[in-house]
Amino acid sequence: MLQHLLRLSYPTPADHLDPEDHFSTALGTIFSDDLANQHGDRDALITYLPSTYPAYPAVELRLADPAGEDERRKFAHYLWNAGVLMAELWWLGREEEHKWRVKGHAVLELGAGVGLAGIMSVLAGAEEVVISDYPAPEILQNLRSNVERNVPSQLRPKVRVEGHTWGDVTSPFPAANAGKFSRILAADCLWMPHEHANLARSMRHFLSPDEDARVLVIAGFHTGRARMAAFFDVVGDEGLEVEEMFEMDAEGKRREWRSxxxxxxxxxxxxxxxLVLARLKRKTSINSGSA
Structure with missing residues (x-):
């Protein structure tokens, strides 16, 4: 299972943890048949061991501690199964690997949370990686710390962290990077229906006009299938179309997508x-040269 690739540890003695911390770390044991979708809590160090380890190194991640209630509602202070699967795309098999490959691509991660997919993209040979999330100082600083902790110094020039509010295509970062990225990653970003159009607008804005440029989307159903499925009804209005979509469970079993x-x-x-896995591309009826 995906959660078996993760280890949680704490820098403080266990007797310094409060009851909520003890309970959250024990959920997987108490409810052994109930798959955990979110991982980590305050003070936790999450160690991700790729299924191909040691070909890819272990990644150590801290979680942000958002300052306000509005920022906490972004849920960037957890690692979600969709983010783990986005880092584990070699599960798909060699015959499909090229469809999801990031090696040699310019990569943008939207709604990065702890930045696992973006960090793995750097380690997997992406030419350039931008890891982005809501522009809250605590979230962005934690992402920078995770990059510094896990990306070797010789690769650091290839990666940076940027704040981005979905749907904003006029502020300096989006204005300077329209149509730049041939791979856009979005893991568990579909749980807010009121943000679907903004998210799709950002995807379309940043997506390269290159023929093989794709948006790679993975999302869990834990927040409700209907709420998440609505995103795929919106993308066409924003100049994108679904190329392929299917469902996969935490063990790698597949089935067809159903709304x-x-x-x-x-x-x-x-x-x-x-979880649902989808590849999006620019809509063929849209002028591919426009951003």
Missing amino acids: ERDGGAEDHGERKKW
């Missing part, structure tokens, strides 16, 4: 084991 299962009465425990 609804069991007449909307899908079991919550079963639903949260699954």
